[in-house]
Amino acid sequence: MAQAFDGIKVIDFSQVLAAPFAATQLALLGADVIKIEPPGIGDQMRNRMLPSPLAEHDMASAFLAMNIGKRSLALDLKDPRGKEIAFKLIETADVVLHNFRGGVVDRLGLDYAAVKAVNPKIVYCAVTGFGGEGPKARDAAYDGAVQAASGMMANNGSIDSGPMRTGYFPVDMMTAISAAYAIAGALFRRERTGEGQYLDVAMLDAALTLQASGFGQYLVDGNMGGLFGNSSATKMPTADCFQTGDGAVLMSATQQNHVAGIFSEIGQPELIDDARFSSIAARIENRAELRALLSEAFKKDSAENWEVRLAAHGVPIAKVRSVAEASETPQLTHRGVLQKVPTPTGMDLDLTLVGSAFTADSDGPAASGPPPLLAEHSAEILTALGYDGSAVDALVADGVVGLVKA
Incomplete structure (x- = not known):
């Protein structure tokens, strides 16, 4: 060959x-x-x-x-x-x-x-x-x-x-x-x-x-994007960077099942039925409140543990790693x-x-x-x-x- x-x-x-x-x-x-x-x-x-x-x-x-x-x-x-x-x-x-x-x-x-x-x-x-x-x-x-x-x-x-x-x-x-x-x-x-x-x-x-997706948003919708920092163009509070007990994680939880998994893992599964957080629109409207809740929860465990725990629920999440740390990952x-x-x-x-x-x-x-x-x-x-x-x-x-x- x-x-x-x-x-x-x-x-x-x-x-x-x-x-x-x-x-x-x-x-x-x-x-x-x-x-x-x-x-x-x-x-x-x-x-x-x-x-x-x-x-x-x-x-x-x-x-x-x-x-x-x-x-x-x-x-x-x-x-x-x-x-x-x-x-x-x-x-x-x-x-x-x-x-x-x-x-x-x-x-x-x-x-x-x-x-x-x-x-x-x-x-x-x-x-x-x-x-x-x-x-x-x-x-x-x-x-x-x-x-x-x-x-x-x-x-x-x-x-x-x-x-x-x-x-x-x-x-x-x-x-x-x-x-x-x-x-x-x-x-x-x-x-x-x-x-x-x-x-x-x-x-x-x-x-x-x-930037094809971003240019598509502008050329089709007139949406020019903007400076979102570590958050997401989706404006969802569950797609953001959070400090943990020993570092940071970046989470891109944009689907309903992702959010349900997060609520379950932080020990508050009932929040998915709470009117403040039960839909994307509700979560965006109550963004500050939900972010404060999640920020407090994430402080209670390490970045690597949160990565493992939430990945088990299908949540896209990763510890924010240095180049040195990334180069040594088993994957x-x-x-x-x-x-x-x-x-x-x-x-x-x-x-x-x-x-x-x-x-x-x-x-x-x-x-x-x-x-x-x-x-x-x-x-x-x-x-x-x-x-x-x-x-x-x-x-x-x-x-x-x-x-x-x-």
């Missing part, structure tokens, strides 16, 4: 988060991903973006997380000889992926028309902040700015805090999954038609897909989304990273190799292209190609 993308070659010109993680998703399903990086400096995530003790080795933790199982070629794309090498790779590739800002890819001569001219069946995926065309096509974008531009911040936070961005990178990660999905679809289409395809993936569009251990990844060359590191968000009964996602050192595979890739040792040495001497540090 074979993984879905065995035999697929991806030339990954991207940096930072979104597009590199898209390529990693393909690598986890068997694709041979060649990561093209600037000689000497490499991907920004290696050492210049997020703090990490490994940044001094050009292997910062966020870089590791975005680049599982790739091969690294350090190549100066501004040099004609570097571009010639890139096109030799493209000639036999299946996918080209980049996240160059608008205009940059044209100056480098790596635009779709140029790439298609040497490989008509190529799947070409461009990941940008705002899309390849339109009034903001050439604007730079990072996750936080797109959260602001997409309306996401206007629905995150509380009245007291005002609009807030998230503490992680949802737009980047959704863009990554969108790009991987688009590439998979284009490869499947190519199997049927024999044709390549140009894919335009925008972070702004990905941010809207994350994640069972699922295997946190994957053991081979140790990068020359490093003494027991490496576990996030893989793919699904499992399969056979040939599912798996880390075939470690994240690469900068230029780790330059020599082997050039040798496979037909360059002999003296030619490689000349390219290295001229700064066109980088080799891994000794």
